[in-house]
Amino acid sequence: MHYMNRPEIRERRPDPGPSEGEGQDLALLLAYVARGDHKAFEVVYGELAGPVYGMVKQILRDPAQSEEVAQEVLLEVWRTASRFDPAKGSPAAWALTMAHRRAVDRVRSENASSRREQKVAGEDIIEGDSVAELVEASLDRQRVNRCLDSLTELQRESIKLAYYGGYSYPEVSQLLSIPLGTVKTRIRDGLIRMRDCMGVNW
């Protein structure tokens, strides 16, 4: 409830409607989406499509497959907007949890995994992004990388393989030649360190 004390929060005011530009909040927009508001969904799409597509592509690599899965996830945002609970996390975490889960499910079905291996992990080339978006993404990257650097090597490698690689922890254990139990603790300890390093405070 300490939000109430923050000076930038203005008085509650009547329903502003979803088209009111600045100060819109994604969580609020999702409440409109839940009521079938297509305009609100367009804004939500604009905010989430890049992160969702990027996450999925990071794991699947194949652009066509990634597009397909990202589409499913974004449509799922539309379909399940009424189930979004702001007390449980941010809209981004909610959507990206779905994105990661779906990408991983796709990878773990045999079909996709054999296809994936043929793809070379190339550097992402960001095309057509506005400079502001590029700068924003670079800021995120820079911060994440700085925090990743603060982890031990095992923590860092375990997290990268599991999250960015979409590997299960038994697979991570094999890839890094460390015991299963160690992987579990390294992933948890590393994530907790990342959380504290990035000042995430949920």
Next chain:
Amino acid sequence: MKVAREDLHVLTGSYVLDALTSSEREDFERHLHHCPSCQAEVRGLRETAARLAMAKSSRPPARMESAVLAATYRTRQLPPLPGERAARNLQRVRSSRLFSGPERVRASRLFAGLRGTGRRESGLRLPAPRSNAQRSNSRRWTQMPRLAGAVAVASVAAAVGLGITQISTQHQLDTVQASNAAITRVVQAPDARIEKKATADGTVTVVFSSQRDAAVITTSKLTSLPSGRVYQLWVMSSAGARSAGLVSQPDQASQVLAAGVRSGDKIGMTVEPAGGTSTPTTAPVLVMPLAT
């Protein structure tokens, strides 16, 4: 029994990263239902994972948007879960997170509700005090921007003290018409460093790459000036100040590419007569030292 539960608790991280096998995932989810401390940890780690994902954000093909938007017209939505959750949510969202300052960075909206985030890099806002004494890492992290802010303030004072007017006149006003490709090369250079500074006059972000000898200066939401006045950007080095260009649209995001920038240089911004000048004629409203 106790051992087994502790075992399960260790799985929070792997659960959040979808690294559990499907049977373990089910076991853990059952456990999660009656383990409030696990729920709290899962929440925090999910937000953390989302940050990892944001760092990989990538623009999808344009056709995807029309495909998804079209599909929404053919897709029935789920009703809220029993209870008044949706209504309550809306209420809660409204009373807490809605009308925050318009200067909030776009991506921060994605994490509405995060406190003490690294986005406070502007150095102007102090992070909320941490309740948890263990979070020393995080404290160290948030101190850096504060120092940067202090340095920048000191530099403004120094620049003013030195007297900008004595800076050499040999440099022609050359506004670099930066192509997007050139800007992208700088922003994506492996050694690119980013400094961001938000002041009462607006926000300035500088991406500097020593390898490319260049900096991309992005300004946004600058205070509007009386007609006949413009914001001019400068590369300031020991040799003097050289124009990096004029801010074309003060009220919107606008970019300038400055070439021949070296570490140790500073980026400055002054208010000048329309058309700009070859040397600064007023004290800078902002000076940003470049990361070395």
